[in-house]
Structure formats: structure tokens, C-alpha cells
Amino acid sequence: MNTPIRILIHGSSGRMGQALQRLGKQPASGCQVVAAVARRVDLRVVDGIPQFAASELSGVPDFDVAIDFSLPQGFDAILQLCLARKAALVSGTTGLSEAQQAALAAASERIPLIWASNFSLGVAVLHDLVERAASMLQGWDCDIVEAHHTRKQDAPSGTALTLGRSAEAGGAHPHYASIRAGDIVGEHLVQFTSAGERIELVHRAHNRDIFASGALHVAQRLHTRPPGQYQVSELLK
Structure with a gap:
């Protein structure tokens, strides 16, 4: 039997952090959640x-991979800890500065x-x-x-912007539109239109577990890789 990957969850009080704890402790995940870190704990x-x-943070147990879904103000500390522990890092924290x-x-x-x-595996293919x-x-x-739920503040979404960079890499010049309504988990439509015809590429997320599952999937494949900055698409298999 393979030894489970030791996971540290950073930003554990958020929706993603909660989903990671729930899914990461399941035997089928191939992971062992050794600790969860939040701004405060009860x-x-x-x-x-x-x-x-x-x-x-400096007192957490040894871990193989840190999965970070926190805030920009907490990012520097987890990056430095991973460097100090020589551990891999999976981060979905948005709003990072250029520095x-x-x-x-x-x-x-x-x-x-x-x-x-x-970290949806389907979105990786969509790119x-x-x-x-x-x-x-x-x-x-x-x-x-x-389209996202009404509580999402950034627009366009980070996923829309990275899809736009994929379009630009192919020579397109994307335009963006954002919808905030109800409790929509996440939908992304990339539309190519010419005279008389249109192609639509769509991804719809029906629950947030797909993002947590994708992050755990990536973490399992990342920790044995040599140093480098990877893409989700490189870690699908």
C-alpha cells in the first residue's frame, strides 16, 4: 500500500479549506491531513x-505538501515555511501582488x-x-x-482571466463579461464568433468539491516532482 501524502491545509476556515479537510481525510484521497491552519482557532x-x-504556523508537524487557499496577507508565511521545510506548495490564493x-x-x-x-481538472482541459x-x-x-454567486467580489474571475491568457496565446483578443447571481458555483463560457457561425466552449461547476478534489489530485503528483513551477494540465496523470 502506498504511503499517504502528508498534507497541511493553510486557510482552513474558508469554503475550500473546509472541503479539503473533509475530502482529505477520506482513505480514497491517498492523503493524510496532518494539520489545518486558520487565522484563529476555537x-x-x-x-x-x-x-x-x-x-x-512554525510549529505545525512535518508535511509533504501545503495546500494554500488563504488571503494575500497570509501567503508569504506559508511560502517561506515550504522553503524552510523543503515541502511542495499548491496555492489557489488570489489577489497576489507582483512581488x-x-x-x-x-x-x-x-x-x-x-x-x-x-483546480478543476475540467478547466485544465478547457485551457x-x-x-x-x-x-x-x-x-x-x-x-x-x-458567472458566480453574489458574494464573489472580483470580476472578471481569476479563471476567466487565465482562460483569456490561453486565448491570447492562440492569437485571440478576448473580451470579458461577468454575472453575479444567486448561489452559482462557477460557470465559464468561451465563445468564438464569425459571420454565420459560433463555437462555444463551456465549463460548469456543480459543487465546490471538484476544486478541492483537484487540489488534492495535484498535490499527490507534485510532491515527487523536481523543483519548478507547474500547471494543472501537467499534473493530470
């Missing part, structure tokens, strides 16, 4: 998982890591399809429409 152990406050992005790139020379706006379509449909209009 209980020291929740469902068998030790809980640490952010101020106690933090530069620090991420520098850290990739010493540890394996990945930053992504979306490839968008770039290929853009490269073959030169001169077509490209529009990206994303």
Missing part, C-alpha cells in the same frame, strides 16, 4: 485534524509548486481547448462570460 482538534492558528508572484517564481527554483486560479481553438480561428471574435 478547537484544537476537529474531526481528528489538529488545528493551528496562523501565529503558530508575491516574483517570490513564487524564485521559490520554484528550490521546491516544486503550483499556483492556479482554478488547452481554448488555446487550440484560438490558434485555428484567427480573426474570430472571442468573448469570455463568467
